[in-house]
Amino acid sequence: MTATIIDGKAHAARLRATIATHVAAFREQAGRAPGLAVVLVGEDPASSVYVKSKGRATREAGMESIEHRLPADTDDATLLALVETLNADPAVDGILVQLPLPKHLDTQAVLLAIDPDKDVDGFHPVNAGRLATGMPGFVPCTPLGCVMLLKSVLPDLTGLDAVVVGRSNIVGKPMAQLLIAESCTVTVAHSRTRDLPARVRQADIVVAAVGIANFIEGDWIKPGATVIDVGINRTEAGLVGDVDFAEAVEVAGAITPVPGGVGPMTIACLLRNTYVSACRRDGVEAAL
Numbered sequence: 031m032t033a034t035i036i037d038g039k040a041h042a043a044r045l046r047a048t049i050a051t052h053v054a055a056f057r058e059q060a061g062r063a064p065g066l067a068v069v070l071v072g073e074d075p076a077s078s079v080y081v082k083s084k085g086r087a088t089r090e091a092g093m094e095s096i097e098h099r100l101p102a103d104t105d106d107a108t109l110l111a112l113v114e115t116l117n118a119d120p121a122v123d124g125i126l127v128q129l130p131l132p133k134h135l136d137t138q139a140v141l142l143a144i145d146p147d148k149d150v151d152g153f154h155p156v157n158a159g160r161l162a163t164g165m166p167g168f169v170p171c172t173p174l175g176c177v178m179l180l181k182s183v184l185p186d187l188t189g190l191d192a193v194v195v196g197r198s199n200i201v202g203k204p205m206a207q208l209l210i211a212e213s214c215t216v217t218v219a220h221s222r223t224r225d226l227p228a229r230v231r232q233a234d235i236v237v238a239a240v241g242i243a244n245f246i247e248g249d250w251i252k253p254g255a256t257v258i259d260v261g262i263n264r265t266e267a268g269l270v271g272d273v274d275f276a277e278a279v280e281v282a283g284a285i286t287p288v289p290g291g292v293g294p295m296t297i298a299c300l301l302r303n304t305y306v307s308a309c310r311r312d313g314v315e316a317a318l
């Protein structure tokens with residue numbers, strides 16, 4: 031039996047349409063549009079595409095897109111000064127610095143400089159702490175999108191065994207926190223985990239965020255499990271995920287494809303976070 035394919039593109043389109051409706055109501059009530067500032071340093075081709083997509087999606091949702099493109103040799107002081115300006119700008123509800131930054135820049139210092147209440151990426155330690163302790167804050171967009179896709183096929187995750195393969199600050203760790211909040215039993219695995227295939231085989235939910243093409247093999251998957259593939263790996267065969275899709279689709283109960291799975295949800299969730307930020311800043315109740 032082949033798995034249900036979870037159509038992230040369709041889910042993202044629906045979420046974006048919903049946000050656009052709420053943004054229209056916000057504009058009526060608040061007399062202004064939510065504003066998202068995106069900062070890109072350098073010319074990494076993939077990052078340039080993502081930033082362009084974010085700008086287009088922001089405008090299509092009825093929000094204001096403010097783009098700052100800085101040269102690759104920008105120094106820390108210049109970037110930090112721009113973040114401070116955006117922190118102080120009342121028209122800016124959300125600030126996002128596109129990652130990865132060029133190697134000479136101090137990513138941690140830049141993320142720390144963003145006002146946590148405008149941190150629509152949810153990468154600031156204050157928001158990581160809020161997520162870990164169940165307080166309202168901003169949840170990183172990719173894991174938030176993963177949970178939405180998961181719940182589209184498994185509305186109640188209570189008691190399920192989940193394995194998150196990958197322990198990054200922007201996907202693995204927040205993903206684990208979200209699954210704990212959904213009452214899953216969560217294992218966070220990584221490159222040094224002993225007998226990883228055996229761990230994955232026990233899981234009802236597999237989230238693959240390890241960054242290695244086709245790393246998770248079909249016979250690691252428990253029959254009927256739900257597989258969420260966060261990987262975006264450019265190979266000679268094209269864009270592939272961290273899961274060997276051709277193998278896993280024969281075993282899983284449901285699986286996200288790459289492309290067209292988690293990726294589109296990242297930008298849709300960014301719009302959601304920006305709308306929520308505007309509502310919080312204006313003291314308006316968010317409709318989500």
Ligand SMILES: Nc1nc2c(c(=O)[nH]1)N[C@@H](CN(C=O)c1ccc(C(=O)N[C@@H](CCC(=O)O)C(=O)O)cc1)CN2
Nearest residue numbers: 080126127128129130151171289290291293294296297
């Ligand atoms: N500040 C941030 N930087 C980065 C983030 C982030 O959430 N915040 N995530 C990624 C890149 N990213 C958004 O920035 C992103 C990645 C992938 C997609 C997407 O829609 N992917 C498509 C394939 C598109 C392609 O050909 O590359 C898909 O999977 O279908 C959207 C956004 C790292 N940096």
